[in-house]
Amino acid sequence: MKRIFSISLQNRLALTYALFIGFALAVLTVIINIFTGLIFTSLVKTNIAAKSTEIVRVVGERYNPMSRGFDTVIIEAIGMYFVHEGYITTVEDESGGLVWDARACDMRECITVIYEIAGRMEGQFGMSGAMRKEQYPIMYAGRTVGIVTIETYGPYFYSETESTFLASINRLLVIATIILMVTSFVISVILSRAIARPVNKSAEAARQIAKAHAGGVGGKPLTIRIDDKCQTKELAELARSINSLAAELEEAECRQKQLTSDVAHELRTPLTCLQGDIEAMIDGVYKPDRERLESLHEEIIRLAGLVNDLNTLTSLEWERLTLNKAEFDLAALLRVTAEQFRAAAAEKGVEIHLCLVESLLTADYDRLKQVFINLLSNAVKYTDNGCVIVSVQKATTVGVEWEVFITDTGIGIPEVDLPHIFERFYRTDKSRNRSTGGVGIGLAIAAAIVHAHGGTISVESNGKSSVFKVAL
Ligand code: ADP
Secondary structure (H helix, E strand, C coil), rough: CCCCCCCHHHHHHHHHHHHHHHHHHHHHHHHHHHHHHHHHHHHHHHHHHHHHHHHHHHHHCCCCCCCCCCCCCHHHHHHHHHHCCEEEEEEEECCCCCCEHHHHHHHHHHHHHHHHHHHHHHHHHCCCCCEEEEEEEEECCCCEEEEEEEEEEEEECCCCHHHHHHHHHHHHHHHHHHHHHHHHHHHHHHHHHHHHHHHHHHHHHHHHHHHHHHCCCCCCCCCCCCCCCCCCHHHHHHHHHHHHHHHHHHHHHHHHHHHHHHHHHHHHHHHHHHHHHHHHCCCCCCCCCHHHHHHHHHHHHHHHHHHHHHHHHHHHCCCCCCCCCCEEHHHHHHHHHHHHHHHHHHCCCCCEEECCCCCCCEEEHHHHHHHHHHHHHHHHHHHHHHEEEEEEECCCCCCCCCEEEEECCCCCCHHHHHHHHCCCCCCCCHHHHHHHHCCCHHHHHHHHHHHHHHCEEEEECCCCEEEEEEEC
16 A cells, blocks of 8 residues: 555644745845845945045045145055055145055055955955055146045945944844744744644544444443534634534444334234234134134234334435425325225224315425324324314414414323324333334434424423314
8 A cells, every 4th residue: 555644633733834934034135134234234335435535535635735745744644544444545745646556655564454355355345456546636726736546445445443343233133043943943833733633522522432432332432522622713623513412322323222122022922922922822722713813914014014113214214315396285285195094094983184284395295294194194093083283374483385274173192202103113101002003203203304404393282172273
């Protein structure tokens, strides 16, 4: 079997967060670096230009218009000061004669400064520049009285203070990035753990439920539930879904257990009777005369009917019920069904009255017939004198089209039994019903069919008569 590489949700989330944050931080750092570099370079270039202008200005101030010459002593002091700053200056007078030259003044110092700057720019900042010369005129009364030539490392250079400042900024940026990366990694681990924990819990619960369910009817009860008070909407929804699935499975399991025990119980009694009777006949205790055989036959038919009913109920409750819907007149269906019971009712001296109006309905004709057969058979079965009334009327409730009432003047249903009457195998009086032959499935079948149609079935009884209402 091909093994699929799988990674836990927590690790996946942590990795995704970490990668995303790492990438975002790296991009941010590069951008900040580039921008700081650009801004700093432009500041430095402005500074160099300002310094050059300053040199020209102070040298210009040393021009004496009377002697048409320069104060070389002061110019030397100014020039040497700027040599230390990285500006190698030469001053010429208006006729091109050399006034002062930094190199001629102190060659050693000039070379030292140039090497220092070039070493810093190439070693620390990876720049390969060269010495560049710029010439500036010295103006006096609108005419050029001299030329200042300034030689600097170009295209630009950082002074010692500037390079220290830039290096500190870069160092700070690196430290901040490392701190942010570590912090965000820790946060991503905490965050992913917080998200993954409820998911893992749900998965574990689902596994437990599946395990308990696989145990079948005899297995552990499906009482496992997850805490659904999670602050994340989707995770709370997941927990609720699993809980409702578990509840449904638990209910289904209970129904299955109940059905198994009910069926066993319902079959055991008549089978024991049959077995006893047949054994008695084999042993010669009874003679297998016609009357006894007919009674056995009746019991077998009743059992077959029970199995049939169970089959119908199982298919109604467990399988997806497919309804063959067509439009028909509900009144006609009720009339035909009632006619089937007229003879049996008359035999007991019970009359069947119909109070019907044309009532067109789209539903499954055969299934609904089964509902009314069950209700009418009960009405006739449990009524010894009086009448049974079958009526249909337009519904007054929203969402309901027709309401069918089957009213009898029979023995009524005790109030305590009313809420359970539609439950499978529920009988109001066990001993009484044994004689009437019912096992308590008829109403459960009727209810399942009505519900499959989206309708409701209910009963009211005052202890003397009963009214069954089917709303469709
Ligand atoms: P059964 O096959 O026992 O009649 P049902 O599911 O049809 O089963 O009915 C369940 C129980 O409800 C019956 O056993 C009976 O006690 C009670 N019942 C149903 N219909 C009536 C009625 N019209 N009058 C009195 N009791 C009724």
